[in-house]
Amino acid sequence: MSDRPLAADTPAPLIDLPEWKRFALAAQTCAPRPDALDLIEAPGLALDSSGQRHSSDLMAAGEALLRARDFDTQRARLLAGEPVNVTEGRAAWHTVLRAPEAPAEVRAERERMDAWVRRADAGRRWRHVVHVGIGGSDWGVRLAVTAFGYAGTWRDVRFVANIDGHAIEGGLAGLDPRETLVVLVSKSFTTAETLENGARAREWLTGAGLDPAAHLAAVTARPDRARAWGVPDDQIFRLWDWVGGRFSLWSAVSLSTTLAVGVDVLEGLRAGAAAMDAHFTQAPLAENAPVRMALAGVANRSVLGQGSLNIAPYDSRLANLVPYIQQLDMESLGKSVDAAGRPVGVPTGPAVWGMPGTDAQHTFFQWMHQGSDGAPVDFILCREADHHWPAHHRQLLANCLAQREALMRGKTLAQARAECLAEGMDAARADWLAPHRVHPGGRPNHLIALPRLSPYSLGALLALYEHRVFTQGVIWGIDPFDQWGVEYGKVLARGIVAELDPSSGQASRADTAAASGAADARHDASTRHWIERLRRGGSP
């Protein structure tokens, strides 16, 4: 970690800026204008922001706010690979992983991995791939494999992330070890889940009388650790310290994607993302899709108090987009202090949640329409489908547009009452039922339309969200590239694991405390109770 002083990266407190006050006032005093189509044609997708609050004053205030946050310089620093991750003193240079003119070592590693995959394809090797990784070493691959391998692939790819033993048990069940490649993906190569699950897979290979080294591949920024763990050098692919885990699918992290759906898919993802990078760099702010989404996100969260953001992909192949964006957004923006360690002073990153439509309509859309909070929604659709049932696709699209329209337009009491009367109810019943049929409307949303679900358009979509997250980080003044919050629980878990192990011979802290009649100051009473009880397993 560098000892670079924070001062150079320390923005002024947001809430002290006159530009912030102007932006907040402008956001409060304008409304969504669905009749004034507000469309940006960006690479790989179109962004319709008509469902967000918009006015020329709000846009001007947003531009002034970005200038006050030195956005141009911050963006240039991100794209130049400067250490924008201030608390860890390193770059977040994911954009270079997809740049056509990437540095030689990045291109060399791409070519080495592609050649390895092509050799495996030519030899019809690895009928089964078990991808072992978690968080950023998992979601991007799951997303791409589900998106492009939804109708099945000749290689069966399984994902094992959770430390829950059922995950690895199910991940290996029924596979022929002779035909199986286990891919361990871990930037740090220290993540407990990945190393434990990897160890079970290695035992499984050894138990089948095989040399595990021949069946293991690894992707990591620490090849030394992977080598010591037993992965041969020619099956270790590199990732770099200057890439954040949740921004890493553009690298060899996507080895399993290429094995499942081909190296062309990864190339297409990179090309779409690179085109979005160029748009993010060059488009004027008012026509810049990530910037517009970021300004709407800040207005919704920090001014209008919307606590969450719903992601509604109207494409079942994008089911894993929701957890992907959840990690990208919440691990990046789930912070309440700025780069100088001061409270930001306004609510920051929202809770991100969702589910593909139309399933979501039968699960929680009731709450979205008439619940007391509601949530801004990002609707995502593909204009063309890749199946052969156009009527299905028309229904899917109609549902997406209808839900969005209902959330925007709402329904007044008078309209609801008139509807009841038109259905033949008498006035008394109409008066009674009408309030139940009122929709407040005015719910903010984006509509993102991809021409079809190609690697290019998905790459552009993911880069759109990456840059939206970065821009919100610049406005709030927070470091979107660290994740200190994840560390605390990991450290506590390490201690508790030892205490839960009845075979370790080590008395639990709680035992020791009980024997001495003292309370264990390191645990609260409830945690102490459960350590004791769970240590005994099923016995009362």
Ligand SMILES: O=P(O)(O)OC[C@H]1O[C@](O)(CO)[C@@H](O)[C@@H]1O
């Ligand atoms: O790739 P690694 O080092 O195993 O880390 C896995 C994940 O764990 C985290 O550090 C914390 O959840 C993520 O940021 C990361 O993607």
